[in-house]
Amino acid sequence: MKIQIIIGSVRQGRIGPQIAQWVRDCIVGVSEAISADIIDLAEWYLPMDDEPFMPSSGQYIQPHTQKWSEKINQGQMMIFVFPQYNWGYPAALKNAIDHLYHEWKDKPALMVSYANRGGAKAATQLKQVLEGVNMQPLNTAIEIKLSELEFEENGMIVHPVEGLSQYVPALHEALALVINSMSIKDG
Numbered sequence: 001m002k003i004q005i006i007i008g009s010v011r012q013g014r015i016g017p018q019i020a021q022w023v024r025d026c027i028v029g030v031s032e033a034i035s036a037d038i039i040d041l042a043e044w045y046l047p048m049d050d051e052p053f054m055p056s057s058g059q060y061i062q063p064h065t066q067k068w069s070e071k072i073n074q075g076q077m078m079i080f081v082f083p084q085y086n087w088g089y090p091a092a093l094k095n096a097i098d099h100l101y102h103e104w105k106d107k108p109a110l111m112v113s114y115a116n117r118g119g120a121k122a123a124t125q126l127k128q129v130l131e132g133v134n135m136q137p138l139n140t141a142i143e144i145k146l147s148e149l150e151f152e153e154n155g156m157i158v159h160p161v162e163g164l165s166q167y168v169p170a171l172h173e174a175l176a177l178v179i180n181s182m183s184i185k186d187g
């Protein structure tokens with residue numbers, strides 16, 4: 001199973017990449033059948049509204065949208081790693097989702113939000129959008145409470161492996177659920 005871990009924040013000095021790397025490190029050892037790539041939206045040039053056709057038509061004229069479509073088509077499961085910004089999720093993530101449509105269809109999605117109190121408000125909003133593009137968001141979502149972690153002067157998490165260890169069982173459980181449902185489908 002090819003998992004894509006999408007970093008939903010793009011601002012300078014963000015902790016998104018640190019959390020995404022932690023997610024990747026936690027899941028790659030779970031099964032030989034899993035591969036996990038990190039997709040950093042900061043590395044994807046996706047200008048807003050520069051396609052003349054509806055994304056649901058699948059007709060993309062811009063090379064960057066075509067490349068984005070190819071990339072997302074390669075994934076079988078998505079893990080969205082995203083912070084809460086002003087009670088919602090980052091605009092960059094919405095923009096990346098809205099560039100495509102069918103590419104997201106039927107894929108299981110695990111949400112890993114983070115904020116002072118875990119980012120439940122952002123996760124609730126994102127879940128609705130993921131359902132809108134016909135993804136299958138898992139009922140289990142991981143909400144990382146930043147208020148319980150220690151931070152370096154540069155804003156990075158101190159000892160992420162120890163600090164985030166309480167979330168590992170939920171992460172493994174969510175993954176096992178998806179692996180099981182896929183093997184049932186594959187017979």
Ligand SMILES: Cc1cc2nc3c(=O)[nH]c(=O)nc-3n(C[C@H](O)[C@H](O)[C@H](O)COP(=O)(O)O)c2cc1C
Nearest residue numbers: 009011014015016083084085086087114115116117
């Ligand atoms: C624009 C903005 C809005 C934020 N809004 C919230 C919020 O609503 N609730 C919260 O707990 N933290 C909020 N924060 C704090 C972020 O959750 C925290 O800074 C986190 O590290 C941001 O993720 P990032 O570093 O990957 O960008 C906000 C931060 C930013 C930059």
